[in-house]
Amino acid sequence: MQAWRERHPVAALTLSWVVTFLAAVLVYICLEMPNTLGQLRLMEFARIPAEAIMAAVILLSLPRRARVIVAAGFGALVGTIAVLNMFDMGFNEYLGRHFNIILDWSLFGDARGYLKDTFGGTATQVITVGVIALIVVLIVLVALAMVRLSNVLVTYKAIATKGTLIAGTVWITLTAFALEFHGIPLAADHTAGVIKYQVRAVQETLRDEAEFKKVAKVDAFGNTPGSQLVPDLRGKDMIFTFIESYGRSAIEDPIMAPGVDSTLAADTQALSKAGFAAKSGWLTSATYGGSSWLGHSTTMSGLWVSNQQRYRTVMASDHLSLTDAFKKTGDYDTVGVMPGIQKGWPEQSFYGLDKVYNAFQLGYQGPKFSWSTMPDQYALEQFQKQVHSKPRTDGKSLMSLLILTSSHQPWAPIPKLVPWDQLGNGSIFDSIEKAGNKASSVIADTTKSRQEYGKSIQYSVNSLTQWLERYGNDNTVLVFLGDHQPIARVSGNHASRDVPISIVAKDPKVLQKIDSWNWSDGLRPAHDAPVWKMSSFRDKFLTAYGSTPHPKTN
Structure with a gap:
């Protein structure tokens, strides 16, 4: 050199x-x-x-x-x-x-x-x-x-x-x-x-971690006896369902909303013909664009679980979750159906679930749809076959927690609904997956991502409501909501963190219990429907259905 x-x-x-x-x-x-x-x-x-x-x-x-x-x-x-x-x-x-x-x-x-x-x-x-x-x-x-x-x-x-x-x-x-x-x-x-x-x-x-540990020890229903928890829902088969990335943008954004809104309107009408009614509002999620488990745990625990450290703190605690509240009554079998889980899931203990069906326990032999291990329609059919349709030999009701994943980004390819009696082992989806969009052609295109996101929400909502029409009965009560808004590139840099939530039931008494919430009739919440923090839902729900607070402070 x-x-x-x-x-x-x-x-x-x-x-x-x-x-x-x-x-x-x-x-x-x-x-x-x-x-x-x-x-x-x-x-x-x-x-x-x-x-x-x-x-x-x-x-x-x-x-x-x-x-x-x-x-x-x-x-x-x-x-x-x-x-x-x-x-x-x-x-x-x-x-x-x-x-x-x-x-x-x-x-x-x-x-x-x-x-x-x-x-x-x-x-x-x-x-x-x-x-x-x-x-x-x-x-x-x-x-x-x-x-x-x-x-x-x-x-x-x-x-x-x-x-x-x-x-x-x-x-x-x-x-x-x-x-x-x-x-x-x-x-x-x-x-x-x-x-x-x-x-x-x-x-x-570090300060938040120390303070949140103190907050997590306080629980308005922590010492409530099982006999005083949700007495107004005894005998009902409860289903709590999260739809991935189902946010306010899906209902109000000019690109996504037309298709989603028409789906919600049609599904509301179809459910009404089947004897069901619904009320809907908004919850402000603790997460945005991802980290769905933070939204799940916030809703179910009544705590604002906005980061991973808070999540670990909650999962290691004995704070009462909504699912565990039903188990504590002694009148419910508790089951989780989670097609997105592909490894050990120690959180099962916190949620009080007797049994969890993960991606490998639902018998699916069809193709993956990008991140989603199986279409929502298939997961719901397996929920029906393996859980919901089984007679409860102990006379208990069923409390189920379902996590639907077909609306997970990158929204390509998206499944299509097939006849329910042709689902089989899922291989029917092979041709649908091959004919769908490639993730690489959607993920970098903002407009296309928004369009396909809207279609994925329509698919997930249709799958759930069709399942309810097909298999729901007089005692079925469905609570379904989004876990968070889609990523900022789709929902917008200044989008809210609001997600829709709906309660659907045939028994009119179930919805009468929440009349004071002033939620909108049907599956689509009005723009000015009440907006609550997601962490407030647990206590409002328990109170509405007759639970008696017995606070736990340490």
Whole structure:
């Protein structure tokens, strides 16, 4: 290399300055990297970063060895912050919130499983290796870039000192006069702000964990005897069903709503002909775009389970869940049907479920529909055959918890309804799956994603209501709701967290008990129907159906 430099001094000098320029650009981009895709615009990079000025001041004052160590450390920190900002982009785009550096690492395993189901094992492996390599290379390159820039500063110390002084003066002036360009401050301290935010987020997470443990120990119905729980529902077969990603956007967004609303109207009419009536309202979910288990546990526990740490706390507690309340009466067998579960599920104990049917216990031999292991119609038919139709030899009623998954992103391919008596082992869906859209053709197209999302909700709701028409009886009471809104790219960056909830029954007394809730008649809640926090539903439901509070405080 040295010989080449001596033979080609001009080329060597040019290459050296090009590398230095690229190093400066890399560090600058990482310093100004926004944390949402909406902010990823050229104007965001037209600012003077305070961190660069401070770094120059420090590096110019240090001896060589210390300077190299500090420069490399600062570069690695800047690279790491840039990676965290990229994580933030992804979490804001899909989950509508920032990445939590304490709680969210476990979600990457779920993300990898989602990619595998969507794109296949080989593509997922390539993506995983590529992402890890990109993260490592970025951090290393930024560290090396900072070392190179520090060497340049020292080589041209006099010029660098004057330039740093001028830049500092300009930054202070811009800050003092709050000068902006298209609403963006020209003087930036973005990276320092990100560090402050992350430190504060860590502190708040740790404080929240301690406070939530105290909250979870308080339970208005924790000491209520079984004989005083839901007395007005004795003899009813209760079914609680969550429909994946069924949110307010499905009913009110101009792209998705027409099809979904017509489905809800037609299904309301069909159920009415079958003797059923329904009332519907809104719940504000504790999660958004994903992490469905947070919505499930919030609804069933009556606690605001908005992050993974809260979820672990609740699952390890003896806080009364709605399902467990029915079990505690001694008059119900409790069963879960969860086609999305493909591994051990210790949460069964918290929910008080005597039996859980997972993806491998429903006899399905048809194709997967992307993430969803089986169509909702098939899962419901197996619920009927293996659970609902079985006579209760002990004279008990049935309390069931169903999690339907066909409306899970990426909404391609989507199942179609087939004659119920032709479902068999599910192989009838082979041709439907092959003829459906490919996930890769939908996932990157916002308009198409919205359209297909709406169709998936129609399919799930149709499957559930047709099951109820076909197999429901005078004692069937169905409560179904969404767990969260779809991802922000589909529902919109400023969409609410509201999800629809409906209670359906033949016995008019069941719906009369909730007249005071002022819910809308039918399966479609009105725009101005009451909106409650999802965590309030458990206590309202238990109270409406005659449960007597006996608080537990520790």
